[in-house]
Amino acid sequence: MSEPRIRFERVSLEFPTAAGPLRVVDDVSYDIHEGEFVAVIGPSGCGKTTMMNMLAGFQRPTSGRVLLDGREVAGPGSDRGVMFQEYGVFPWLTVRENIAFGLTLKANRVPAGEREAIVERYLGLMGLAGFADAYPKHLSGGMRQRLALARAYAVKPQFLLMDEPFGALDAQTRSNMQNLLLEILAAERKTVMLITHSVEEAIYLASRIVIVTARPARVREIVAVPFAYPRDEAIHEAREFGELRSHIRDLVMDEYRAQQGQARAVAFSE
Numbered sequence: 001m002s003e004p005r006i007r008f009e010r011v012s013l014e015f016p017t018a019a020g021p022l023r024v025v026d027d028v029s030y031d032i033h034e035g036e037f038v039a040v041i042g043p044s045g046c047g048k049t050t051m052m053n054m055l056a057g058f059q060r061p062t063s064g065r066v067l068l069d070g071r072e073v074a075g076p077g078s079d080r081g082v083m084f085q086e087y088g089v090f091p092w093l094t095v096r097e098n099i100a101f102g103l104t105l106k107a108n109r110v111p112a113g114e115r116e117a118i119v120e121r122y123l124g125l126m127g128l129a130g131f132a133d134a135y136p137k138h139l140s141g142g143m144r145q146r147l148a149l150a151r152a153y154a155v156k157p158q159f160l161l162m163d164e165p166f167g168a169l170d171a172q173t174r175s176n177m178q179n180l181l182l183e184i185l186a187a188e189r190k191t192v193m194l195i196t197h198s199v200e201e202a203i204y205l206a207s208r209i210v211i212v213t214a215r216p217a218r219v220r221e222i223v224a225v226p227f228a229y230p231r232d233e234a235i236h237e238a239r240e241f242g243e244l245r246s247h248i249r250d251l252v253m254d255e256y257r258a259q260q261g262q263a264r265a266v267a268f269s270e
């Protein structure tokens, strides 16, 4: 098999807290290969974002290594398009300027004419054309999220790192955005890591799903999704889809209960 593009190698991370070190990620190892789409799912607060932060280069592991094409991640880079829950739009730039921003940076610079075409394309695809000159504070939460998606896609990064990218969207827009992501991936090969709380979304989009435990996040199980691309919404009705959904839901519920138990134990000890 080819070299993985992304490798988590025995990665652990502890945050210093007043009560002592808090272990959030514990001995996590898995690989993501070229063109793969890996979804990460697990209970809230278990350490998924922290895992992605290390890949994005925002945080360093306490031990172990995160490798990109065999090299240890040393910091953020234009090869990785990141779309975090609370990250990705600049309030002081208009919608149009936000989308264009990444395309003016040295690493991704494209000529002005091409830049305009890309901006127009994403304004249209994201349903933001009527708001091109508005500032983010005048947008709804869902529109801001679509703007963050437009920014991440516009620079055509090799890697897409997405943390709950569709969380603030209504069901119909969410489904449109999932399909748009699949279309973009079919046209421009990318390697993707997506954090989601939705088991359905993970199965519909991903080629593999990493289920992580209650905090500290460890790999509980990695499942392969048995559907080829391009995907059709009809797979939601397939028997294998339902079986996989039940299996993953059981694992996630189990970890959710473990996390609730931990929270109760802390409450009683305080």
Ligand SMILES: Nc1ncnc2c1ncn2[C@@H]1O[C@H](COP(=O)(O)OP(=O)(O)OP(=O)(O)O)[C@@H](O)[C@H]1O
Pocket (backbone or CB within 6 Å): 015, 016, 017, 022, 024, 043, 044, 045, 046, 047, 048, 049, 050, 051, 215
């Ligand atoms: N800088 C920090 N210092 C101390 N603790 C932190 C810090 N950042 C995160 N944490 C804690 O680490 C744990 C994991 O956080 P993280 O955001 O990675 O979880 P998550 O699985 O992405 O959660 P969610 O699904 O709710 O977004 C949480 O308990 C959080 O409070």
